[in-house]
Amino acid sequence: MFETTALNTRSRRIEGLVRILFLMMAVMLILPVLIILGMLIARGGPVLSWAFLTTPPTNGMTAGGILFPLVGTVWLVTVALIASVPVGVAAAIYLSEYAPDNWLTRVINLAIINLAGVPSIVHALFGVGAFVLFFRFGTSILAASLTLAVMTLPVVIVATRESLRSVPRAFREACWNMGATRWQTIRKVVLPNAISGILTGVILEVSRTAGETAPIMFTGAAFFLPFLPQGVLDQTMAMSMHLFVISTAVPGVPEELPYGVALVLISMVLVMNALSVGFRMYLRGKKKW
Amino acid sequence: MVADAKVKVAVRDLTIRYGEDVALSDVSFDIHEHEIFGIIGPAGSGKTSFLRALNRMDEFTTGMAVDGRIVLDGHDVSEWRNLYSLRRRIGVVFPLPVGLPLSVYENVALAPRLAGVRKKSELDEVVERCLRRAALWDEVKDRLDSLGSLLSGGQQQRLTIARALSQDPDLLLLDEFSIAVDPVTTMRIEDVLKELREEVTIVLVTNLVQQARRLADRTAFFLTGELVEVAETEELFTGTVRDQRTRDYVEGRFG
Numbered sequence: 001m002f003e004t005t006a007l008n009t010r011s012r013r014i015e016g017l018v019r020i021l022f023l024m025m026a027v028m029l030i031l032p033v034l035i036i037l038g039m040l041i042a043r044g045g046p047v048l049s050w051a052f053l054t055t056p057p058t059n060g061m062t063a064g065g066i067l068f069p070l071v072g073t074v075w076l077v078t079v080a081l082i083a084s085v086p087v088g089v090a091a092a093i094y095l096s097e098y099a100p101d102n103w104l105t106r107v108i109n110l111a112i113i114n115l116a117g118v119p120s121i122v123h124a125l126f127g128v129g130a131f132v133l134f135f136r137f138g139t140s141i142l143a144a145s146l147t148l149a150v151m152t153l154p155v156v157i158v159a160t161r162e163s164l165r166s167v168p169r170a171f172r173e174a175c176w177n178m179g180a181t182r183w184q185t186i187r188k189v190v191l192p193n194a195i196s197g198i199l200t201g202v203i204l205e206v207s208r209t210a211g212e213t214a215p216i217m218f219t220g221a222a223f224f225l226p227f228l229p230q231g232v233l234d235q236t237m238a239m240s241m242h243l244f245v246i247s248t249a250v251p252g253v254p255e256e257l258p259y260g261v262a263l264v265l266i267s268m269v270l271v272m273n274a275l276s277v278g279f280r281m282y283l284r285g286k287k288k289w
Numbered sequence: 290m291v292a293d294a295k296v297k298v299a300v301r302d303l304t305i306r307y308g309e310d311v312a313l314s315d316v317s318f319d320i321h322e323h324e325i326f327g328i329i330g331p332a333g334s335g336k337t338s339f340l341r342a343l344n345r346m347d348e349f350t351t352g353m354a355v356d357g358r359i360v361l362d363g364h365d366v367s368e369w370r371n372l373y374s375l376r377r378r379i380g381v382v383f384p385l386p387v388g389l390p391l392s393v394y395e396n397v398a399l400a401p402r403l404a405g406v407r408k409k410s411e412l413d414e415v416v417e418r419c420l421r422r423a424a425l426w427d428e429v430k431d432r433l434d435s436l437g438s439l440l441s442g443g444q445q446q447r448l449t450i451a452r453a454l455s456q457d458p459d460l461l462l463l464d465e466f467s468i469a470v471d472p473v474t475t476m477r478i479e480d481v482l483k484e485l486r487e488e489v490t491i492v493l494v495t496n497l498v499q500q501a502r503r504l505a506d507r508t509a510f511f512l513t514g515e516l517v518e519v520a521e522t523e524e525l526f527t528g529t530v531r532d533q534r535t536r537d538y539v540e541g542r543f544g
């Protein structure tokens with residue numbers, strides 16, 4: 001009854017083939033990453049130095065370092081975070097803990113999905129209209145960061161909502177049954193157990209924000225500035241913009257320079273992603289139920 | 290039993306629906322003060338739904354609609370102004386144990402904290418008293434700081450009972466509390482329940498007919514959303530047969 005039949009052998013052979021096929025696809029995924037990284041390191045690596053990170057661009061951006069764009073990106077990301085995290089987390093808490101299933105909730109959820117699908121250049125135009133012109137922030141860090149914040153809001157909301165959902169409903173019911181209000185339940189039991197997932201989402205957002213060019217191009221990132229921004233109403237240089245500018249618009253840039261800038265930018269993103277992955281692994285190891 | 294015992298909960302024409310489905314249909318009965326009131330019945334007969342309605346958990350359950358009246362201490366629960374204070378008076382123990390992902394201590398201290406108790410000594414006293422009552426103190430007294438959600442199933446169930454007691458309830462709802470607990474522990478908890486009868490009114494939903502027989506003063510038999518019979522427990526088991534379905538169920542001849 002259990003001897004191998006022809007059919008049996010055949011399905012086993014197919015199983016093997018399918019497995020190899022899928023494995024190849026998975027391996028192909030890492031190829032582009034490896035090639036990009038390899039090229040960047042090979043060509044941009046020699047440019048990197050402490051001085052590269054700590055001196056501003058000079059000679060019409062054909063020499064010097066990247067201090068100003070680097071600091072500018074930190075500004076942009078920080079202000080964007082300050083704007084988007086409270087709003088995103090609050091919205092997600094409302095949606096997953098309070099919102100009844102009615103048309104308003106459905107419209108909001110639809111809006112979030114669509115917000116995530118809007119191309120970044122459209123966000124840029126929205127940013128110009130809303131923040132630069134309507135709110136009269138001018139082209140400034142504030143306008144650019146708010147544009148970035150709107151663009152990355154869906155990431156924060158979705159990450160927060162997912163981590164809130166990962167806290168079992170039974171915990172909430174137990175609290176409600178004791179006479180706890182929704183907010184008491186969220187504060188004592190839900191948030192402490194969801195905070196790690198939320199942080200992971202935030203870190204992911206940072207890495208996305210740092211690399212964006214289009215949304216900041218018309219709203220606050222400058223082609224070149226000979227000084228650091230002094231406040232949120234100043235314009236600033238930014239890494240992604242700087243890379244774009246020196247690769248396309250400035251004559252006489254040494255060939256290796258853009259690779260160096262790109263390498264720094266991608267390292268920032270990778271470090272953030274690694275942090276986020278490491279964080280998640282650390283938390284997964286620390287089971288709480 | 291005293292015939293004119295004080296009524297703790299009066300249920301009148303209670304109907305519970307989930308959307309179109311009727312979970313409980315037009316039931317009326319009384320629960321007396323300081324009694325253990327058993328509710329037995331096969332799966333899906335509406336026992337848990339009744340407890341949820343009593344605790345006004347319909348607020349958190351989409352689609353759940355409650356008609357009719359549940360009167361607790363002379364006040365209709367649907368007209369209760371502060372639902373949180375209502376729920377604080379009612380302790381609930383679920384079929385599946387729920388140790389909150391807080392320390393054992395905080396699990397039991399949570400309800401008093403929500404009620405505004407701040408003094409450490411007072412909290413300490415509540416925690417120890419409730420854990421002792423729930424027959425858990427000896428097992429956890431040296432690790433009050435470890436996570437309640439990582440205790441064994443049976444320990445978590447007793448933790449849930451301790452938590453319900455920490456609310457200082459005057460009504461205790463137990464929903465099949467023993468399905469995750471070993472027989473020895475079950476017996477210990479049953480002894481506790483018998484003692485508690487002096488202080489609180491207990492509603493005991495159980496799938497174990499013999500458990501109802503051991504504990505309950507009076508017992509109701511629910512069947513597919515209908516209240517078939519409510520009577521003194523012994524009457525239900527051995528008295529003159531009033532409804533053959535009840536007798537068939539308690540004697541295990543069903544379906």
Ligand SMILES: Nc1ncnc2c1ncn2[C@@H]1O[C@H](COP(=O)(O)OP(=O)(O)OP(=O)(O)O)[C@@H](O)[C@H]1O
Pocket residue numbers: 307310311312330331332333334335336337338339350352496
């Ligand atoms: N949240 C809900 N949404 C929809 N229907 C529900 C919900 N909860 C219960 N029901 C339905 O209501 C009926 C009664 O369920 P209930 O949980 O009260 O039964 P029960 O007597 O507690 O059963 P058990 O002994 O299995 O716990 C069932 O038919 C069930 O499918």
Ligand SMILES: [Mg+2]
Pocket residue numbers: 336337338464
């Ligand atoms: Mg049930």
